[in-house]
Amino acid sequence: MAAFRDIEEVSQGLLSLLGANRAESQQRRLLGRHEQLVERLLEAQDSGEQRLREILAAEEDVARSLLDAKERAHRGGAELQQLDAELRRAAAEDAGLQASLLQLSQELQELKETEAELKRQEREVDEDVTVTIPAAVYVAQLYRRSSKIEWDYECEPGAIKGIHHGPSVAQPIHLDGTQLSKKFISDYLWSLVDTSW
Known part of the structure; x- marks a missing residue:
């Protein structure tokens, strides 16, 4: 905007110089200054447009990055909820397995105790049989001989x-x-x- 004012001032100065019949050297100097100002204005305009494009590209990149970050956060939240649900299921299964394991270990202990009791009874029966079989055989033979x-x-x-x-x-x-x-x-x-x- 300041460059346009400078151009306007230069243009008015040129017109006043031409109107007042000033010296030709002043006209050349003003024309040269006018050309410099126009060049600076064009350069400033090009530079401003370039900066505007860069700013728009940067804003676009930032917006895209922000959208990506939001999407990743959303996916991460969904994955976190899924993992939390899986963790709760695994904890419930673990509790069930622990209960089953405890029950199985109790049953195993009972089976071991039963096996020990059966072995003890078997030993007692073996001891009784070794004592009673000859007597039982004798009684059976006696009964058979007497009853025929x-x-x-x-x-x-x-x-x-x-x-x-x-x-x-x-x-x-x-x-x-x-x-x-x-x-x-x-x-x-x-x-x-x-x-x-």
Whole structure:
């Protein structure tokens, strides 16, 4: 703006000089100054336009950077929410796994205790069997010799089968334990035993 005023002043000075018939040298000097001012004005205008373009480009870059930063912040916030949700899910799963692990360790401890108890009982049974088997075998052999009954242990449940080897002939035994009373079965079997010694 100041350059336009300078040009206007120079132009008015030129006109006043021409109108007043001043010396030719002053006219040349003023014309030279006028040309310098026009050149400076054009340079200033070019420089101003260049600076304006640079400022607009810088503003555009800043605006683009700001939009990018906002977009990144938005994406980061969404990712943070997603990670927070995943962390909560993982914490819940971890708590469930910890509870399952505790329950499994308790069950394992109970199984170990049960196994130890079974081994102890097995040892006791083994000790009892080694003592009682000979006695049980002796009683079974004594019963077989005195009753002379050979039992069928593979018959169906509820049935009583075997063979009584009597004094003269072998007689099959076939009783239905579901139809007959225990007293009757016992009396019948004792009736087969030979009482003559």
